[in-house]
Amino acid sequence: MDEKEREAWYQFHHRKYGIPSDHLRREFEAELSGQNPVDAPLEVPDKMEILFKYSYGQQSRFFRELRENKAIYGARCNECGKVYCPPRSHCNDCYQPTEWVRLEGTGVIRACTVQHYTTSAFIKKLPFICAYVQLDGTDFLLMTNMEVEDVRKIAVGTRVKAVFREERHGSITDFYFKPIE
Amino acid sequence: MRDVAIVGMGCTKFKARWVDKTYYELAFDAAKMALEDAGVDKDRIDCAVYGIYNDFFQRQYQPDAFVHDYLGLGLKPMVRVNSGGATGGAALRIGYAEVASGLYDICLVLGVEKCADCYNYEVAMATPEVLRAILYTADMTYDNPAGRTAASGFALAVVAHREKYGNPTDEQMAKVSVKNHFNATKNPVAQSPKIITVEDVLNSRMIVEPFRFYDNCLYTEGAAAVILASKKVAHEITDNPVWIGGLGASVDYVMPGNRPNIYTYESSRVAARKAYEMAGITNPLKELDLAELHDAFTGTEIMAYEDCFFCEEGRGGDLIDEGAVMPGGEIPVNLSGGLIGCGHAVGATGIMQTFEIATHLRGQAGERQAPNARRGLVQSIGGTLCTWTVCLVLEN
Ligand SMILES: [Zn+2]
Numbered sequence: 001m002d003e004k005e006r007e008a009w010y011q012f013h014h015r016k017y018g019i020p021s022d023h024l025r026r027e028f029e030a031e032l033s034g035q036n037p038v039d040a041p042l043e044v045p046d047k048m049e050i051l052f053k054y055s056y057g058q059q060s061r062f063f064r065e066l067r068e069n070k071a072i073y074g075a076r077c078n079e080c081g082k083v084y085c086p087p088r089s090h091c092n093d094c095y096q097p098t099e100w101v102r103l104e105g106t107g108v109i110r111a112c113t114v115q116h117y118t119t120s121a122f123i124k125k126l127p128f129i130c131a132y133v134q135l136d137g138t139d140f141l142l143m144t145n146m147e148v149e150d151v152r153k154i155a156v157g158t159r160v161k162a163v164f165r166e167e168r169h170g171s172i173t174d175f176y177f178k179p180i181e
Numbered sequence: 182m183r184d185v186a187i188v189g190m191g192c193t194k195f196k197a198r199w200v201d202k203t204y205y206e207l208a209f210d211a212a213k214m215a216l217e218d219a220g221v222d223k224d225r226i227d228c229a230v231y232g233i234y235n236d237f238f239q240r241q242y243q244p245d246a247f248v249h250d251y252l253g254l255g256l257k258p259m260v261r262v263n264s265g266g267a268t269g270g271a272a273l274r275i276g277y278a279e280v281a282s283g284l285y286d287i288c289l290v291l292g293v294e295k296c297a298d299c300y301n302y303e304v305a306m307a308t309p310e311v312l313r314a315i316l317y318t319a320d321m322t323y324d325n326p327a328g329r330t331a332a333s334g335f336a337l338a339v340v341a342h343r344e345k346y347g348n349p350t351d352e353q354m355a356k357v358s359v360k361n362h363f364n365a366t367k368n369p370v371a372q373s374p375k376i377i378t379v380e381d382v383l384n385s386r387m388i389v390e391p392f393r394f395y396d397n398c399l400y401t402e403g404a405a406a407v408i409l410a411s412k413k414v415a416h417e418i419t420d421n422p423v424w425i426g427g428l429g430a431s432v433d434y435v436m437p438g439n440r441p442n443i444y445t446y447e448s449s450r451v452a453a454r455k456a457y458e459m460a461g462i463t464n465p466l467k468e469l470d471l472a473e474l475h476d477a478f479t480g481t482e483i484m485a486y487e488d489c490f491f492c493e494e495g496r497g498g499d500l501i502d503e504g505a506v507m508p509g510g511e512i513p514v515n516l517s518g519g520l521i522g523c524g525h526a527v528g529a530t531g532i533m534q535t536f537e538i539a540t541h542l543r544g545q546a547g548e549r550q551a552p553n554a555r556r557g558l559v560q561s562i563g564g565t566l567c568t569w570t571v572c573l574v575l576e577n
Contacts, residue, residue: 027302045302116386118312120310130336134438
């Protein structure tokens with residue numbers, strides 16, 4: 001391909017996939033300028049993407065309470081009394097329905113580690129804490145990440161409380177945990 | 182149930198990237214090797230089971246159908262299995278059931294994975310985008326938004342184990358890494374043959390505490406296949422069948438918050454117990470000659486010593502310190518190099534491990550041959566904090 005054709009190729013793939021043109025140039029200039037033998041493996045960009053409008057089903061109230069009322073709810077089994085958070089409509093032991101209970105939003109770290117490497121989507125947050133939190137009044141653990149100034153201050157047994165974000169979307173990330181001083 | 186034997190097998194080289202092959206071309210290579218090894222034509226295959234983990238890796242939903250087509254097995258029944266890191270072991274379990282049940286006489290079990298087509302253009306590397314593809318296997322509502330990785334899940338368990346029992350220590354984990362990289366130097370299909378020291382491991386950069394770079398397996402592309410046959414057909418086909426003498430499987434709660442503890446991998450304990458029961462094993466340390474354990478991380482290999490009952494709970498660290506799991510030890514573990522040394526081509530991994538044990542049982546492992554190998558264990562695990570485990574006891 002000549003220079004004009006290559007430029008068009010970069011623009012087309014930049015528009016289609018959102019990959020910056022200079023990255024495309026870095027990866028594909030050798031190929032497009034004819035430096036690779038005809039039988040060499042040919043690499044091309046692609047992206048898989050699907051849009052959704054999905055329902056939280058029987059967990060809907062949990063997320064609406066987060067967004068509207070800055071409140072965390074658990075689900076208590078009518079039969080055995082265990083309180084689930086994440087919530088569920090039926091106990092997975094008794095198979096009986098649960099009812100909503102409002103939680104304090106305080107809890108304790110049951111397991112934690114520090115991530116120094118992660119996925120493309122989270123790489124800018126490193127290092128951060130990956131932990132299981134047991135909210136007070138519940139019998140289960142909630143996976144969370146914590147961005148804190150000093151990761152050494154977080155350990156098993158650390159008491160934490162939920163802090164709500166100003167901008168909430170009705171998702172689990174509407175709140176985050178920080179240690180109780 | 183009928184007895185089931187491995188009568189043919191093949192494994193491609195495990196590599197960081199097979200830029201010159203697609204996933205179905207890799208699958209073809211492994212299938213061709215396995216058919217040639219068994220000395221049978223593909224028309225003798227009655228059915229197939231494909232272990233393929235992540236559709237993003239293959240850039241294809243329902244990749245099994247395209248593998249089946251490419252292998253020329255049209256009109257034969259097949260099924261695809263996906264059980265996270267345990268996909269290969271789980272595929273073997275279904276293949277075993279197909280033959281043991283009497284439904285079919287010859288079953289091809291093939292695992293393949295091609296992860297490194299995922300690519301992060303910003304950092305010009307595959308790994309962070311591979312991890313992003315894997316993150317879609319975390320619960321999408323509650324866990325995915327926390328940005329955890331497979332490593333952080335397993336790290337949480339190792340940390341919990343360490344808090345309870347004081348091990349595995351950093352040094353013990355480093356010794357496992359040194360062992361598995363060394364073992365890989367004797368395995369022609371291995372991705373990471375390396376002579377390294379405990380200090381090299383301890384000085385490598387932290388990934389997820391307590392795992393440093395060399396504590397982690399690498400992502401791998403490759404394919405592995407075995408051909409399973411009923412006893413009658415096995416004796417027609419081969420003089421050196423390898424028998425599946427025991428098989429156990431268990432699936433734990435995928436949301437670890439629903440488990441009573443996270444300092445053991447309960448699915449592994451249940452699966453190992455079942456496999457030993459079926460094989461009539463009461464003292465695995467004495468009655469097994471070698472094992473391939475799923476060392477996605479060094480710390481998980483040490484926990485697997487306990488979960489497979491090579492020692493008491495809490496004493497896993499001793500086995501690497503005492504050398505029992507070293508080549509020539511009481512129960513050499515991961516003579517292939519394991520996931521750390523040979524590689525982790527997810528869907529193919531459990532089948533590569535099986536290929537390795539069967540190679541020893543046939544006496545064909547060359548430089549790394551375990552002496553007098555009569556019986557070996559394969560442990561295949563996967564999912565958040567070891568959700569899935571499949572264990573197989575292989576015998577000659
Ligand atoms: Zn209940």
